[in-house]
Amino acid sequence: MAEIDVENEEKMTFGLAAGALYVFFGILQALASTGLVDIPLVPGNAIGVLVLVVIGAVFLFGYRELKEGIPEGIAYIHVGIGLSLVFGIIYLLVMGADAISAYLIRSEDFEDWSIIDDVRPELYLALLSLIGLVKWRDEFSLKGITISGV
Amino acid sequence: MGAKNHITVALAGNPNAGKTSLFNAITGSRQHVGNWPGVTVEKKVGKYTHKGIEIEVVDLPGTYSLTAYSIDEIVARDYIVEERPDVVVHIVDASNLERNLYLTTQLMELGTRVVIALNMVDIAEKRGDVIDIEKMAGFLEIPVVRTIANIGYGVTTLMDEVVKEAQKPEHHEHEIGYGKEIEKALVKLESIIKRDTHLVGIYPLRWIAVKLIEDDENIKERIEFSPVREEIEEFLAEIDTIDFEARMADKRYEAINAVLPQVLKKGEVGMTTSDMIDRVLTNKYLGIPIFLILMWGAFELTFTFATPFMDIIDLVFGHLSGWANENIEPAWLGSLIGDGIFGGVGFVLIFLPNIFILFLMLSFLEDSGYMARAAFIMDKLMYNLGLHGKSFIPLLMGFGCNIPAIMATRTIEDEKDRLITILVNPFISCGARLPVYLLLAGAFFGGQAATVIFFIYIFGIVVAVGSAKLFRSTILPGKPAPFIMELPPYRLPTLRTTVIHMWERGSMYLRKAGTIIFVFAIVIWSLSAFNGDGYIEETEKDIDEGELLVGDGAFEGKGRFTVLEDGEGTFTGTVLETVELKSGTYEKDRYYEGIELMEEEELHGDGTFEGECEFLSDEDGGRYIGEDFTVEESFAADIGHGFGPITSPLGFTWKMNTALVFGFVAKEVVVGSLGVLYGVGEDEDRVSDSMEDDKDFSPLVAFCLMLFTLLYLPCLATVPVIYKETGSVKWTGFSVGYGLVLAWLLAFVVYQVGSLMGY
Ligand SMILES: Nc1nc2c(ncn2[C@@H]2O[C@H](COP(=O)(O)OP(=O)(O)OP(=O)(O)O)[C@@H](O)[C@H]2O)c(=O)[nH]1
Ligand SMILES: [Mg+2]
Numbered sequence: 001m002a003e004i005d006v007e008n009e010e011k012m013t014f015g016l017a018a019g020a021l022y023v024f025f026g027i028l029q030a031l032a033s034t035g036l037v038d039i040p041l042v043p044g045n046a047i048g049v050l051v052l053v054v055i056g057a058v059f060l061f062g063y064r065e066l067k068e069g070i071p072e073g074i075a076y077i078h079v080g081i082g083l084s085l086v087f088g089i090i091y092l093l094v095m096g097a098d099a100i101s102a103y104l105i106r107s108e109d110f111e112d113w114s115i116i117d118d119v120r121p122e123l124y125l126a127l128l129s130l131i132g133l134v135k136w137r138d139e140f141s142l143k144g145i146t147i148s149g150v
Numbered sequence: 151m152g153a154k155n156h157i158t159v160a161l162a163g164n165p166n167a168g169k170t171s172l173f174n175a176i177t178g179s180r181q182h183v184g185n186w187p188g189v190t191v192e193k194k195v196g197k198y199t200h201k202g203i204e205i206e207v208v209d210l211p212g213t214y215s216l217t218a219y220s221i222d223e224i225v226a227r228d229y230i231v232e233e234r235p236d237v238v239v240h241i242v243d244a245s246n247l248e249r250n251l252y253l254t255t256q257l258m259e260l261g262t263r264v265v266i267a268l269n270m271v272d273i274a275e276k277r278g279d280v281i282d283i284e285k286m287a288g289f290l291e292i293p294v295v296r297t298i299a300n301i302g303y304g305v306t307t308l309m310d311e312v313v314k315e316a317q318k319p320e321h322h323e324h325e326i327g328y329g330k331e332i333e334k335a336l337v338k339l340e341s342i343i344k345r346d347t348h349l350v351g352i353y354p355l356r357w358i359a360v361k362l363i364e365d366d367e368n369i370k371e372r373i374e375f376s377p378v379r380e381e382i383e384e385f386l387a388e389i390d391t392i393d394f395e396a397r398m399a400d401k402r403y404e405a406i407n408a409v410l411p412q413v414l415k416k417g418e419v420g421m422t423t424s425d426m427i428d429r430v431l432t433n434k435y436l437g438i439p440i441f442l443i444l445m446w447g448a449f450e451l452t453f454t455f456a457t458p459f460m461d462i463i464d465l466v467f468g469h470l471s472g473w474a475n476e477n478i479e480p481a482w483l484g485s486l487i488g489d490g491i492f493g494g495v496g497f498v499l500i501f502l503p504n505i506f507i508l509f510l511m512l513s514f515l516e517d518s519g520y521m522a523r524a525a526f527i528m529d530k531l532m533y534n535l536g537l538h539g540k541s542f543i544p545l546l547m548g549f550g551c552n553i554p555a556i557m558a559t560r561t562i563e564d565e566k567d568r569l570i571t572i573l574v575n576p577f578i579s580c581g582a583r584l585p586v587y588l589l590l591a592g593a594f595f596g597g598q599a600a601t602v603i604f605f606i607y608i609f610g611i612v613v614a615v616g617s618a619k620l621f622r623s624t625i626l627p628g629k630p631a632p633f634i635m636e637l638p639p640y641r642l643p644t645l646r647t648t649v650i651h652m653w654e655r656g657s658m659y660l661r662k663a664g665t666i667i668f669v670f671a672i673v674i675w676s677l678s679a680f681n682g683d684g685y686i687e688e689t690e691k692d693i694d695e696g697e698l699l700v701g702d703g704a705f706e707g708k709g710r711f712t713v714l715e716d717g718e719g720t721f722t723g724t725v726l727e728t729v730e731l732k733s734g735t736y737e738k739d740r741y742y743e744g745i746e747l748m749e750e751e752e753l754h755g756d757g758t759f760e761g762e763c764e765f766l767s768d769e770d771g772g773r774y775i776g777e778d779f780t781v782e783e784s785f786a787a788d789i790g791h792g793f794g795p796i797t798s799p800l801g802f803t804w805k806m807n808t809a810l811v812f813g814f815v816a817k818e819v820v821v822g823s824l825g826v827l828y829g830v831g832e833d834e835d836r837v838s839d840s841m842e843d844d845k846d847f848s849p850l851v852a853f854c855l856m857l858f859t860l861l862y863l864p865c866l867a868t869v870p871v872i873y874k875e876t877g878s879v880k881w882t883g884f885s886v887g888y889g890l891v892l893a894w895l896l897a898f899v900v901y902q903v904g905s906l907m908g909y
């Protein structure tokens with residue numbers, strides 16, 4: 001097995017932790033989706049389950065490769081962080097839009113809406129990735145990625 | 151050759167090298183640019199004046215060589231070979247020199263005047279490559295200019311060189327040595343061809359000879375009627391052309407590789423960021439799931455994020471429509487403006503925010519480079535279904551609009567592959583169909599709307615690939631051709647570019663709303679407001695004595711409640727339960743207006759209430775309005791009823807039939823028509839509310855209507871494109887007929903099974 005440097009070891013741990021959390025919440029959400037149980041802050045949504053499990057799997061793939069001593073495994077950790085943030089931002093935007101509906105437009109459908117209704121695993125699990133992003137921000141400089149323009 | 155003041159310049163090069171970017175930079179136009187090979191499939195002409203010289207610039211599709219296989223390559227080849235532009239600007243991707251220079255060798259042989267635009271030098275240099283352009287120009291004997299097309303760097307210098315090259319008095323052809331044996335054959339061939347004086351005037355002799363050995367279709371056509379044809383064919387039969395052709399390609403690469411090391415010092419070659427990302431996004435197991443969740447993410451945004459903006463537009467048009475109906479005289483004009491224009495067109499405009507977000511996502515997909523990856527990860531799956539990966543790109547483009555998507559099939563070489571891809575493309579749900587889903591899912595599926603719409607989209611893909619499989623195993627048997635596609639490096643689209651792309655497509659939707667949908671809203675309104683006797687007046691049937699008498703009783707209803715005085719109010723709406731009254735009957739599911747309520751009533755949050763009430767006497771202006779009594783008697787109803795026998799097994803009502811008939815023009819018209827038909831003679835501010843009130847409009851019917859809209863017909867603008875691209879009336883007719891039959895069958899099954907299950 002190849003030498004693993006400290007940084008990659010951190011990423012390995014991160015991958016395992018994040019992967020396990022995403023999959024865990026994926027399972028919780030699957031339970032919530034059946035409609036049999038009510039889990040606070042985990043609204044039932046079948047496709048949401050897919051999202052959580054796939055992101056979790058990306059992290060776990062990274063963990064496995066790093067563990068096997070393949071340094072390129074960090075690609076999975078990075079892309080996992082990216083995907084997780086993308087979904088975090090999407091649901092933050094959704095929450096903002098719902099807040100506009102509820103408080104500014106006062107739409108009928110949103111009469112009983114409260115911010116808690118829009119809190120979901122994709123949102124709070126993204127905080128974890130935010131930590132990863134800040135910690136390894138230098139590696140996210142997108143070096144080598146150029147800008148495409150008209 | 152004297153000084154010219156008018157020259158034509160063709161932009162040629164490998165796919166995705168930046169030709170269109172350069173074209174836009176030179177001419178200031180905004181042709182479509184995207185980060186994947188095969189964006190441009192037609193030639194585009196632009197004008198530009200450089201130092202008093204008029205230059206006609208022609209953007210061409212990408213091609214790897216002058217031996218063309220697919221239609222887009224043929225366009226490029228034909229233009230360069232047949233039209234003979236004064237100068238060819240060869241756009242070379244500096245980060246991929248070796249492969250790009252292959253085309254250079256072919257252009258040199260053809261004897262065209264070439265100027266090389268060494269593009270994407272920013273990428274190459276960032277990577278650490280050093281390219282000596284002086285040496286490059288020297289070896290190739292062609293001027294070389296560094297460019298960065300997407301920011302317009304190097305354009306002026308390039309055009310200087312182009313003009314200089316065009317004015318050069320003479321031009322000598324470059325030759326590549328192919329080795330003794332081949333050279334001998336070439337000389338022999340040349341001596342035969344020379345006797346066809348006609349041919350000699352058009353192309354360089356040696357080039358014709360080379361192409362003949364390469365078994366080039368176009369040149370073979372050219373010699374069809376040549377006096378020396380037989381002699382040529384005899385000679386070609388003697389030599390091993392396949393072996394020769396391969397050796398010639400090797401020789402060209404040899405020539406390139408002799409020059410390359412002296413010109414290019416390669417930088418570090420490690421794993422690039424793009425490679426890193428691709429390790430994950432094109433992973434054997436994760437690729438497709440990641441693609442799916444990204445698509446889902448795009449949907450969440452398209453649907454949920456747009457809601458408040460839709461609501462605002464909806465409210466505005468609701469008020470405008472109500473205002474016009476009440477205040478504009480005569481009544482028919484008020485209804486035309488209120489129900490027809492504000493109701494119909496406004497109803498389509500409600501979905502503008504969604505359309506813009508959808509197009510924003512598609513721009514990102516095209517500009518980032520993920521498009522090519524999507525094709526790559528789907529390849530294996532697609533191959534098993536009888537298509538190849540390249541077909542996935544037109545399918546994805548179909549999410550925007552099927553027309554450019556069908557044109558994009560030109561990059562597919564195999565004729566059958568291409569035909570299948572064209573035929574299944576209309577099943578991919580274009581942007582115009584989105585409003586239909588948004589309207590129906592929003593009204594009938596509440597919180598699950600995004601999931602339902604996502605399902606419809608996925609279902610479109612499933613039907614498309616399923617049909618492909620079906621065609622493969624029946625009418626178009628065969629195997630898909632092998633698939634090779636370059637994966638360009640990822641690029642981060644700028645906000646500006648993405649917004650421009652989004653605007654260009656989104657504004658088309660706006661334009662459509664202002665033209666075709668506007669016209670059809672008026673047509674539908676007219677049909678729904680007139681019958682054989684002329685304009686159908688807003689009949690406010692006075693209550694006849696004996697029909698409904700003054701009295702009191704209790705009932706349950708759903709509708710709007712206006713407070714007249716303390717504790718008293720008027721109810722307008724539908725009665726949910728039939729109730730016997732002392733002096734009359736309220737029938738279930740009928741619409742009543744102006745029922746005076748007796749006491750303070752409890753109004754539930756959902757608009758329903760129960761309570762005692764009193765009929766107004768006719769002196770008090772009481773009105774009884776039967777369900778949609780005006781529209782029911784109109785021409786629109788006649789049209790809709792005419793299709794009744796066909797669509798009633800699907801649960802559709804005449805209003806839906808009429809909307810679907812006119813939806814052939816453009817799918818947005820389905821929404822516009824429903825807007826008009828449910829707006830005319832109805833009192834609800836929001837059309838979606840009156841749809842929910844329609845007892846025949848259940849969630850199951852709404853779902854079937856979505857399915858039917860997804861599949862039933864390509865729109866009016868798509869049909870001629872299908873005809874043009876297939877060149878066959880038969881296949882165009884097939885495409886239309888197949889869609890109709892399939893849509894009916896699937897909606898039938900879903901409706902019948904759903905009904906049985908009690909939905
Ligand atoms: N970094 C960089 N990107 C470029 C340059 N020129 C073009 N691009 C990008 O490269 C991609 C392809 O550009 P296009 O102009 O569509 O290429 P094309 O040669 O017309 O492609 P096809 O029509 O598919 O053959 C786009 O994303 C452009 O923004 C350049 O000089 N530098
Ligand atoms: Mg192009």
